Amino acid sequence: MAKKAGVSISTASYALNGKPNVHPKTRDRILQIAESLNYYPNAHAKNLKSRRSNNIGVFIYGFAGPIFSDLLEGINMQLQKHGYNIIVSSGTTSSVLLRQRSVDAAIIFDSNLKDQEIKNFSENHPIVVLDRYLDGKNIYHSMIQNKELVYDFMKKVLMEKKYKKIAYLSGPEDSFNNIERYEGFKQALSELNINNHVYLQGDFTIEAGYNTALQLIEKNEIPEFIYCANDELAVGVIKAFNEKGIKIPEQCALAGFDGIQLTDFITPKLTTIAINHFEWGRQIAGFITRILSNQNAYPLKNPDASILMRQTIWI
């Protein structure tokens, strides 16, 4: 260790941590020795003693998909600014890291994590959840306003276009986002006295959208309008319709949710409710750093959304 080469042991610690109580000369010497010895304090020991790791955990349900890429970029950018490490994890690993308190705070976007696991962690650490309602000390929320957004959007669409045969192409049935979006969808229809619609079971993937659309064609049951619970489903539908020569939006209009990049490159371009995931990530990370540094935390905002009206609806 630098200790050997230097002189003491705690003094070394002081020097390395930039404490004031150490003579500049000794300080420099120690730093130099450390440098030359390629010494760097052991994180595990440091963490054990200081009871903090400087790591922020981001727990997501999968690495796939453009949503998380953007969200993570935003979170990462902001955390780096404040000297925190980002630790992204998915799957069973996440539970372990949470239980072990390997991170000082957590951002949760993974419905596989149980409420109880989150609560346990939140007893001593701040946590931001993005995919469920859960009350408790140290638990904060930032949520996409799924229901309101889809409701507003559907109402707007249905006031302008008098579609009668309308379908909802869903995500996984137990997905929080899907459930809320469906609520908004149904409420809009109900208020406009549209008393029936077709419910199509999907799962947020392009493949599901594609297969569902093929079945609709097969059975000759193509609706006038399909609201897809996310963009990827819609992209799958578009692909199928394009291949089979179904005209969009003349034969069937479409819209999605998220505003992923692909919607701008596919033909026709997809109308969608767009979330700025990058900015959302920054907001969340900024909030966490405030909490951890005990700054008076302003309330955490919900993400902004904007409607992108494009070719899959207006002719």
Add this chain to the structure above:
Amino acid sequence: MAKKAGVSISTASYALNGKPNVHPKTRDRILQIAESLNYYPNAHAKNLKSRRSNNIGVFIYGFAGPIFSDLLEGINMQLQKHGYNIIVSSGTTSSVLLRQRSVDAAIIFDSNLKDQEIKNFSENHPIVVLDRYLDGKNIYHSMIQNKELVYDFMKKVLMEKKYKKIAYLSGPEDSFNNIERYEGFKQALSELNINNHVYLQGDFTIEAGYNTALQLIEKNEIPEFIYCANDELAVGVIKAFNEKGIKIPEQCALAGFDGIQLTDFITPKLTTIAINHFEWGRQIAGFITRILSNQNAYPLKNPDASILMRQTIWI
């Protein structure tokens, strides 16, 4: 602690770790108490003592882009199977985690990390690099065969199509992948006695492809064929050409590298050299788990590639 409620302290440790030297009855009692107390051993202390964390670090240069999504999914799936935690990180954070030895092993795909940092870490830990050549104990490689793949592809194309005005649209100039791909490109041209080509500076993004293409149109200098250093560049070019009515491939043919999903959804579909990133990730992760468990490690393979001949070249 469970210790209080239970009886001893080391016995608790034994029980929790499933050591054989503990009476089944005590064992069960301890486990039960621990459960009820929501006790879970502190990771930092455990790591400090055992000198390992069970964490594998994956250090990438950004979360954006479909390449990393797939790669991470593959790595994650494999690591989970073997009980390792995945820790993904990007940016300055990565250096810190490496220096601190917060992980037992590392996978590197980030040219911002310095050779020396990697070497230091590799003194005691295995490391797999995907983006550079670097020799040393504990350093392993798995690399896309950029040069060979582009070389083969270009030769094949140029033997069939007698393009004369050919361009290379590059990634960042210092990118390892870009440099190698350009090498392969040049070598193919050279062997076919094509003595000049246009070099276009890009940076692996859709925007760069889009802007570059707009400039080509502006200056009326559209080549017969553009080899794009990755798919995203090509997608940008296609977008620009589509908007300006340039016919692909009649006026200008295109090809890319990576095989991202988008290439299959854009019109026309992009010809590309496709890497199976998911499978690649699995391979790498599998290799690491072997090394860490001292199993006789088979050599680490390079990722497979396949050429997807699609609409941007053959009419």
Add this chain to the structure above:
DNA sequence: ATGAAAGCGCTAACAT
């Protein structure tokens, strides 16, 4: 089968 105790590498009182 169980307990006592040393020690992993660090930080932070507390001396000096």
Add this chain to the structure above:
DNA sequence: ATGTTAGCGCTTTCAT
């Protein structure tokens, strides 16, 4: 300004 020392919460000899 510097050194001594007591833990942080675990694992693991070594006794019993």
